[in-house]
Amino acid sequence: MKFALSPAALLCAIALSAAAHAQTPAPAISDGIVKIGVLTDIAGPFMDNVGKGSIAATEIAVEEFGGKVLGKPIEIVTADHQNKADIASTKTREWLDRDKVDAVTELGNSAVALAAMRIAQEKGRMSIVTGAGAQRISNEDCSPNNVHWVYDSYALANVGTKSLVKNGFKTWYYVTADYAFGHSLENDGRKFIEEAGGKVVGTSRYPFPGNDFASYILKANGSKANAVAIATAGLDLQNAIKQGREFGLGSGGQASVAMLMSLMDVHGLGLKTAGGMMFAESFYWDHDAESRKFAEKFMQKMKRMPTALQAGQYSAIRTYLKAVEQAKTDEVGAVIKAMKAMPINDAFAKNGKLRDDGKMVHDMFLVKVKTPAESKKPWDYYQIVETVPGSEAFESLAQSKCALVKK
The missing domain is CATH 3.40.50.2300 (Response regulator)
Known part of the structure; x- marks a missing residue:
């Protein structure tokens, strides 16, 4: 015996089937x-x-x-x-x-x-x-x-330059890696230096990665700037600082400033070479x-x-x-x-x-590298000089050019 559904019953069955299908959960993990x-x-x-x-x-x-x-x-x-x-x-x-x-x-x-x-x-x-x-x-x-x-380069430059300008380092020379991050470090640093009453008197950009920094360091020395900012990272930064020391960078009251330095950079350089340097950091293991x-x-x-x-x-x-x-x-x-x-x-x-x-906004630190005499145990490299709240360290949303930000 065959049974035929009325049009109303058929529509009801279709609706119930669709509802059941809709309630079937999609795979939680693709x-x-x-x-x-x-x-x-x-x-x-x-x-x-x-x-x-x-x-x-x-x-x-x-x-x-x-x-x-x-x-x-x-x-x-x-x-x-x-x-x-x-x-x-x-x-x-x-x-x-x-x-x-x-x-x-x-x-x-x-x-x-x-x-x-x-x-x-x-x-x-x-x-x-x-x-x-x-x-x-x-x-x-x-x-x-x-x-x-x-x-980001804004927070690094903000935390890492303002205090130095306020402490008398008014003129700056940049040795910069010639790619997006190096440019960003230099441009942001220049902004904060000038806002704090300082001045960038010159820039040398080197092709990244690089090994020979002699000509750039000699130009920086010749500028007589109070501070020479090295806007690069990793092995390039270590080589630039080492070669800078060989050419007298940092002597005579001229500061050698890393715009981005890490614990491993300090470890590679050693406290004798890196001791006394100040820079912005976002984490310290101790x-x-x-x-x-x-x-x-x-x-x-x-x-x-x-x-x-x-x-x-x-x-x-x-x-x-x-x-x-x-x-x-x-x-x-x-x-x-x-x-x-x-x-x-x-x-x-x-x-x-x-x-x-x-952007994940969080507290940042201004740190100073300890000297060999100040370090008391393995990897005891940093003194935290200042903790800067994330709201002060990073650019505000009101200044952002991100299209996701509602103005």
Whole structure:
């Protein structure tokens, strides 16, 4: 016997079926795995500041989650971008298209970061910049799929120059790496120097990466500037400071100022060479109980203490995984919304807040490198001279050129 549904009953059945389908939850974790791609400088000039240490920091964050989030496994893949934007672009596309990477991170070079960010946005995935500092990353080139974690050139220049100008270093000469981050450090530094009543009397830009800084240092010496600012990072910074000492830079009352220096730079130079230098920092391993706890885990893996960039990588991945857990999905928009809603206080960040432009704003430090006589134990390198609240260290949202910021 056959039964025919009336038109009204048929419509009701269709509606019930549609409602049941709508209530079926979408997969919380795409592909059943959370995959994090650490794209870093493994063998180049930034390898000590990021590199294998940033991979280790990522591993620590994942291990603290037990290797799973929402019951699904977390996987880490790694690659060396060689500080080349084209290599970074190729690897990012490969990861996102073929390997189903959910978040590409570290990106310790500003040109690399900007390239990877664009591809991540195009593919609807997330980028987490912890190793690059050009302000444009979270300013005019901001992306709704990106977060910018550790520092930017504005905060470094702001915290690292104003106090020196106020203490009598009125004239400055820049030795600058000729690429996006170097330019950003110099331009932001110039702004704060002039605002504080100082003046930049000259600039030399060298092709990055570089080995021979003699001609640039001689020009800086000849300028008779009170302070010579070295706007680069990693091995280039160490070589420039060493060669500067050989040519008398820093003698006769002239200050040698690093616009970006790390714990590993100090370690590589030694306290005899680096002692007394002042600069902006975003993390110190011996700052408090939380920073020391993370540093102990890092030491077990790397046999040395972490840099700010490596601690920032740990913080960013830890926050990302907490947000996935809270949002109950790895969908980018939901994850970033959850990250923006949570206060960030961990081994790296104090009073941290992820803003609408994707910048994570947190307290910064002005530090002074200890002399050999002042250092009392291994890796006892910094004296924290001043803690600058994030609201004062970073550019305000009102000044931002990011299109995501509502005016």
